[in-house]
Amino acid sequence: MTLETQRITQPDDELGKVQPRRQLEPGVTLFNRYLIQDVIGIGGMGSVYRARDLHFPNVVKLVAVKEMVNTAPDPLVRQTIVQNFEREANLLATLNHPAIPRIYDYFSEDERSYLVLEYIHGKDLEAVISETSGFLAEEQVLTWAIELCDVLAFLHNHKPDPIIFRDMKPSNVMIDYNGDVKLVDFGIAKTFQAGQKGTMIGTEGYSPPEQYRGEATPLADLYALGATLHHALTRRDPRMEPPFSFNERPIRKINPAVSLELEAVVNAALQYNPEDRFPSAEDMKEALMAAARKTGLLAKVTSHLVGPANNVKPLWAFACEDEIRSTPLYYQNTVFIGCYDNNLYAINAGDGKFLWKYPTDGGIVSKPVAFEDNLYFGSEDRRLHAVGVRSGKVVWTYYANGPIRSSPRIAEGHLFFGSDDQYLHAVNLNNGRAAWKFETSEAVRSTPFIAHEMVYVGNEAGDFLAIDFRGELKWRFQAKRAITSSPTIFGPMVLFSSLDANLYALDHRNGWVIWRFRLGKGSISSPCAVDDLVFVGAADGYIYAVDTKTAKEVWRFRTEHQVSSSPVIYKDALYCGSVDGNLYCLEYRTGRLRWKFASEGQIIGSPLVFDDIVYVGSTDHKVYALLA
Amino acid sequence: MIEFFRNLFRKPRSAVDMATTAPLTDQQIQSILHSQAVRYEIQQLVASTGQSVGKQRELNEDSLLAITSTLAGNSGSLPFGLYIVADGMGGHQYGEVASNAAVRVVAGYVMKKFSPYLFNLNPVQPEESLQEIMQAAVREAQKTIQHEAPSSGTTLTAALVLGQQVTIAHVGDSRAYHIHPDGRAEVVTRDHSLVKRLEELGHISADQAANYPHRNVLYRALGQGDILEPDIFTIAFPQTGYLMLCSDGLWGVLSDQDMVRIIKEAPNLHRACQSLVEAANSAGGPDNISVVLVQLIG
Numbered sequence: 001m002t003l004e005t006q007r008i009t010q011p012d013d014e015l016g017k018v019q020p021r022r023q024l025e026p027g028v029t030l031f032n033r034y035l036i037q038d039v040i041g042i043g044g045m046g047s048v049y050r051a052r053d054l055h056f057p058n059v060v061k062l063v064a065v066k067e068m069v070n071t072a073p074d075p076l077v078r079q080t081i082v083q084n085f086e087r088e089a090n091l092l093a094t095l096n097h098p099a100i101p102r103i104y105d106y107f108s109e110d111e112r113s114y115l116v117l118e119y120i121h122g123k124d125l126e127a128v129i130s131e132t133s134g135f136l137a138e139e140q141v142l143t144w145a146i147e148l149c150d151v152l153a154f155l156h157n158h159k160p161d162p163i164i165f166r167d168m169k170p171s172n173v174m175i176d177y178n179g180d181v182k183l184v185d186f187g188i189a190k191t192f193q194a195g196q197k198g199t200m201i202g203t204e205g206y207s208p209p210e211q212y213r214g215e216a217t218p219l220a221d222l223y224a225l226g227a228t229l230h231h232a233l234t235r236r237d238p239r240m241e242p243p244f245s246f247n248e249r250p251i252r253k254i255n256p257a258v259s260l261e262l263e264a265v266v267n268a269a270l271q272y273n274p275e276d277r278f279p280s281a282e283d284m285k286e287a288l289m290a291a292a293r294k295t296g297l298l299a300k301v302t303s304h305l306v307g308p309a310n311n312v313k314p315l316w317a318f319a320c321e322d323e324i325r326s327t328p329l330y331y332q333n334t335v336f337i338g339c340y341d342n343n344l345y346a347i348n349a350g351d352g353k354f355l356w357k358y359p360t361d362g363g364i365v366s367k368p369v370a371f372e373d374n375l376y377f378g379s380e381d382r383r384l385h386a387v388g389v390r391s392g393k394v395v396w397t398y399y400a401n402g403p404i405r406s407s408p409r410i411a412e413g414h415l416f417f418g419s420d421d422q423y424l425h426a427v428n429l430n431n432g433r434a435a436w437k438f439e440t441s442e443a444v445r446s447t448p449f450i451a452h453e454m455v456y457v458g459n460e461a462g463d464f465l466a467i468d469f470r471g472e473l474k475w476r477f478q479a480k481r482a483i484t485s486s487p488t489i490f491g492p493m494v495l496f497s498s499l500d501a502n503l504y505a506l507d508h509r510n511g512w513v514i515w516r517f518r519l520g521k522g523s524i525s526s527p528c529a530v531d532d533l534v535f536v537g538a539a540d541g542y543i544y545a546v547d548t549k550t551a552k553e554v555w556r557f558r559t560e561h562q563v564s565s566s567p568v569i570y571k572d573a574l575y576c577g578s579v580d581g582n583l584y585c586l587e588y589r590t591g592r593l594r595w596k597f598a599s600e601g602q603i604i605g606s607p608l609v610f611d612d613i614v615y616v617g618s619t620d621h622k623v624y625a626l627l628a
Numbered sequence: 629m630i631e632f633f634r635n636l637f638r639k640p641r642s643a644v645d646m647a648t649t650a651p652l653t654d655q656q657i658q659s660i661l662h663s664q665a666v667r668y669e670i671q672q673l674v675a676s677t678g679q680s681v682g683k684q685r686e687l688n689e690d691s692l693l694a695i696t697s698t699l700a701g702n703s704g705s706l707p708f709g710l711y712i713v714a715d716g717m718g719g720h721q722y723g724e725v726a727s728n729a730a731v732r733v734v735a736g737y738v739m740k741k742f743s744p745y746l747f748n749l750n751p752v753q754p755e756e757s758l759q760e761i762m763q764a765a766v767r768e769a770q771k772t773i774q775h776e777a778p779s780s781g782t783t784l785t786a787a788l789v790l791g792q793q794v795t796i797a798h799v800g801d802s803r804a805y806h807i808h809p810d811g812r813a814e815v816v817t818r819d820h821s822l823v824k825r826l827e828e829l830g831h832i833s834a835d836q837a838a839n840y841p842h843r844n845v846l847y848r849a850l851g852q853g854d855i856l857e858p859d860i861f862t863i864a865f866p867q868t869g870y871l872m873l874c875s876d877g878l879w880g881v882l883s884d885q886d887m888v889r890i891i892k893e894a895p896n897l898h899r900a901c902q903s904l905v906e907a908a909n910s911a912g913g914p915d916n917i918s919v920v921l922v923q924l925i926g
Binding site for chain 2: 268271275276287477491492504505507509510511512513514515516549550551
């Protein structure tokens with residue numbers, strides 16, 4: 001693997017003139033801190049090493065150390081080289097993106113300068129291409145392409161000036177063990193000033209025509225990305241071919257398994273004239289996503305990626321005395337969660353220390369809700385409990401005629417929740433007295449959703465009801481089986497799933513079914529929606545992502561057992577538990593696995609993410625706090 | 629310990645937090661006020677149509693349909709409308725047969741599904757979703773055309789309005805527009821034409837597209853091909869503007885600005901439709917012209 005950039009204006013033999021240099025031997029410690037372990041790359045100006053950071057004595061923290069040996073005799077050249085190296089360091093230090101390696105340190109010793117970078121466990125794409133027998137799977141290349149567009153968009157939108165990577169090629173794309181891409185070698189990346197001409201820098205075969213004329217624009221990076229994808233899909237190295245000859249090697253002629261749609265996107269990126277390419281990385285990503293949706297490829301991108309190592313360690317774990325099937329609440333630095341040992345626990349969110357517990361006479365599956373100084377939750381002991389947030393002491397209780405498995409919601413000074421007594425209850429927040437009860441035909445385990453001065457809730461008979469604040473039915477919809485799932489409002493739609501194996505989108509004003517999406521099996525998971533996507537789990541073990549406008553599946557992710565947990569979105573990730581015991585973290589746009597955490601029981605409740613920390617309970621009796 | 633992690637993973641405050649938001653335009657404020665206003669009037673649809681054979685063709689191969697009603701149901705009165713434009717493909721045999729069949733079959737299928745809700749004493753909602761009904765209707769039309777007028781083809785843009793939502797089924801290069809009160813004409817459908825595809829792929833620019841020699845070549849049409857994948861989606865009815873369906877005899881001849889101006893200057897929907905048709909004819913009328921304008925009032 002070579003991490004050094006080949007400069008076209010600077011023929012190789014010029015680099016060859018440089019005196020042979022001594023490589024650092026394994027065992028050498030640099031700067032009293034970095035213990036060199038191995039050489040992982042050799043370039044024109046020095047080597048790249050894997051090293052261990054000795055500032056972390058208790059863990060093995062690996063870093064990549066990029067070395068630049070400056071032996072140029074001309075002082076001006078020497079100075080330029082150092083400046084370039086420093087520029088790379090400074091540039092990297094300002095960039096914060098998951099697909100760009102983090103920089104930890106920069107220092108010089110004698111004529112040598114060093115960059116200390118995040119070590120990427122994985123291989124570069126060139127190695128992946130050459131080591132794969134046959135062609136890489138299209139969906140795999142497509143996912144990487146989408147991620148590369150993401151990082152290019154990030155660079156091109158950099159303020160104050162866009163950053164042009166200028167050297168997109170397989171050997172500068174690392175694939176880590178999670179299957180995620182990282183862009184490496186920012187040695188020649190530079191900020192772009194419109195109208196400015198530069199010298200031709202880049203890699204022949206991958207660089208677009210205008211880069212040979214000294215122009216480097218965001219569109220040049222798109223061409224090089226197209227060239228990289230062409231190489232990955234066809235295994236034909238463009239450095240071995242005449243420049244700009246991609247149209248003489250149509251992708252599908254070489255690899256007929258590639259879809260027309262993806263071929264069209266790559267061809268558009270490879271247009272000779274920059275104005276004929278995609279106008280931006282975002283547009284190219286959009287086109288890739290459209291190709292993926294149309295061919296259903298994203299749906300296939302599930303678990304056959306390089307399996308991520310299950311090295312997610314909880315920040316803390318808190319043990320209760322029985323199974324946890326409920327969802328935690330974060331409020332005032334405290335995690336509140338109900339348990340089947342009949343207690344509601346208050347746990348310090350920072351360190352997982354026990355604060356207090358409040359006993360009821362039944363299992364607690366209801367998620368608590370907090371308002372000012374009080375906490376409200378239902379229990380299978382048929383009561384709704386109002387408890388002081390800090391004291392853990394009872395304020396009042398309200399009796400229903402059946403277990404309360406639905407979670408309360410607060411609106412307009414009232415609590416709304418369902419019970420197995422078949423009623424939807426509206427209770428005054430302050431005194432715990434009933435405002436009204438609405439009778440349905442079966443147990444109400446779904447958690448109501450309140451919006452537009454309406455209460456939306458499902459029941460075990462498959463009724464879905466829209467009730468106004470006075471307790472009067474506005475409209476009703478009938479599914480074929482139970483609606484245990486809790487609804488959510490998204491734009492004009494109210495979304496929920498049912499045990500009849502449909503995800504429904506109803507017009508929230510009148511209950512007409514706008515669309516329904518067929519799931520493999522029934523579902524009690526509650527959907528959540530963001531952007532133009534809705535996510536839900538089902539008993540067939542899949543987590544689904546569905547387009548809210550067209551009801552088309554965008555992707556599905558397979559877990560090993562049924563998904564009763566409800567997905568939650570935090571930043572660019574989706575978190576969801578499965579009865580297979582894992583908590584999954586997926587990239588929500590593509591459904592790609594980021595990481596998973598294995599508990600020792602089933603994860604039935606839903607995770608809660610707050611301030612970059614995920615809290616989730618398991619039937620192994622524990623509550624876990626994990627880094628999001 | 630948690631502080632340690634916080635520090636380690638602390639991210640700079642995002643630009644969004646610090647950014648000041650741009651002030652809303654008057655239009656946006658109007659639209660928000662409109663959506664929040666308590667309404668006492670029953671919402672209802674108003675629709676009008678316009679059609680012309682054009683100045684250069686002898687045959688009208690376009691078909692259109694507009695059905696408007698209000699449904700009284702358990703959730704109050706609900707605007708109901710079905711609007712269709714179909715443009716039979718010239719050069720193919722029986723273009724007019726195909727467009728006519730498309731309108732008849734799609735409308736027939738949809739109205740049959742709504743029949744128990746519209747005409748029975750105890751209204752029953754159809755079991756299928758609105759999108760499924762539209763999907764099945766298009767499938768029926770595809771079968772019929774392949775049987776009745778083999779090798780012919782037609783575009784189809786059908787809009788089913790129920791309450792404040794529009795479910796659209798679309799094949800070909802007829803279009804549905806949102807005409808916004810601020811003068812924007814937003815195309816909500818995607819042309820299934822070669823020229824649009826090339827433009828989407830970045831092969832040609834919008835300017836080149838306007839003068840592209842094969843502008844009338846469709847890559848997807850009702851009646852053509854074994855597998856038909858219509859675009860089906862649901863969007864909000866433009867609350868303060870108009871929904872417009874039209875064939876390329878209108879949008880291919882008049883600019884967006886012209887269309888918007890004519891609609892805004894017309895005293896009513898009926899006049900607007902007639903003026904649109906007249907304007908397309910004055911500009912040469914190279915093709916059949918069909919237009920449907922719909923407004924939600926109340």
